[in-house]
Amino acid sequence: MRVVPRAITLSCTITSLNVYLRQLKQPLWGAALMDTRKKTANQELAHWLTSVGADTPLQHSNPASLYLASLQGSEASRTTARSVMKQIAILCDHTPDSFPWHRLDRATVLALMEKLKQKGLSDNTRNLYLSIIKGVSREAMLHQQMGDHQFGLIEKIRAIKLQRLAVGRALHVDEIAALIDHCLHDEGAAGVRDAALLGILFGCGPRRAEVVTIDIGKINFSDRAIKVIGKGNKERELEMPPRTIDLVKTWLEESGLQFGPLFRPVNRWNQITEDRRLTARGVYDIVTRRVKQAGLDKASPHDMRRSFLTYLLDNGEDLATAADMAGHASADTTRRYLRHQKRRNRAAADKIDF
Secondary structure: OOOOOOOOOOOOOHHHHHHHHHHHOOOOOOHHHHHHHHHHHHHHHHHHHHHOOOOOOOOOOOHHHHHHHHOOOOHHHHHHHHHHHHHHHHHOOOOOOOOOHHHOOHHHHHHHHHHHHHOOOOHHHHHHHHHHHHHHHHHHHHOOOOOHHHHHHHHOOOOOOOOOOOOOOOOOHHHHHHHHHHHHOOOOHHHHHHHHHHHHHHHHOOOHHHHOOOEHHHEEOOOOEEEEEOHHHOEEEEEOOHHHHHHHHHHHHHHOOOOOEOOOOEOOOOOEOOOOOOOHHHHHHHHHHHHHHOOOOOOOHHHHHHHHHHHHHHOOOOHHHHHHHHOOOOHHHHHOOOHHHHHHHHHHHHOOOO
16 A cells, blocks of 8 residues: 655645545546546636636637648648647637637646547547647747747647557458449449549558549559659659559549549539549548448458558568558558468467467
8 A cells, every 4th residue: 555655744635635646646546536537627627718718819820720831741631630629629619710729738738638538539549639739839839829838848748658459450352352343333433433442442552641642644554653642741652453553544434534633523413523632531431331332341441451461461572562562661560460470479379288
């Protein structure tokens, strides 16, 4: 049993004792302590909102807008950041424009993180929220809207350490073939488009935010290559297998498209939108809908990428080649898709006889 130092006297309030116990990381009271944390987070946010309630919202130099402008990556990054900032503002009955980002402090950010935990957000998602809060706070500090010390305390808040196994599944090549055949048997331009989209997702392994950046002018059939814009706004080249080339050519012949975005929305009247690019969210909706229509188990666009990597590694490609084709900065990321390593581990475990 941990002994409370004499400096903690009997006159300490219950709140002070709770803070002390949290510092010791001793969850002595279980559910009672969780309730106290919940109340403390709510009280901290309420107090902070009251204190900044009379502030005039920043207009032309809103740090949230400055942060969005500073993002040099893909449009998907800005879309994600906008969504996160909106959710944070809603949590405090504000809009992103009226939220007093420049008045954030360490205690308030910690209270927000606790509220997000209470809402059931995953560790990974809460880390994303924290990263964006730090980014907005940095812009406020750089534009002299927030003090260096105030920002420094926020910056020192540690992200949650993640040690999770990858979720999702790798589809068998027969499932991929059935999925593409289902699309090709669907009447209209959307079916041919979706078959080409699936052909690239599985055949080349791009992220869904990358596949929507493909322009027709960036396709080189003679070199069997497609250029996409990846993470960090970097251009990278994908290698196309023969089946993918056939599917893309079929889509171009069916659509009559000669320039601009390769993948575009198709409306209910089977008309291809001329001036719009398919979004990353649109790719997600297409894949999940087609998987359901084909009667397969649930799968997402990232599962297509997972299937691509798993297929390469299961068929003997070395880790460095697979990592390069996937656009992974580190082979350690690719290593998570080593399914045959798991089989070897299982075989080794079977030899343990007692």
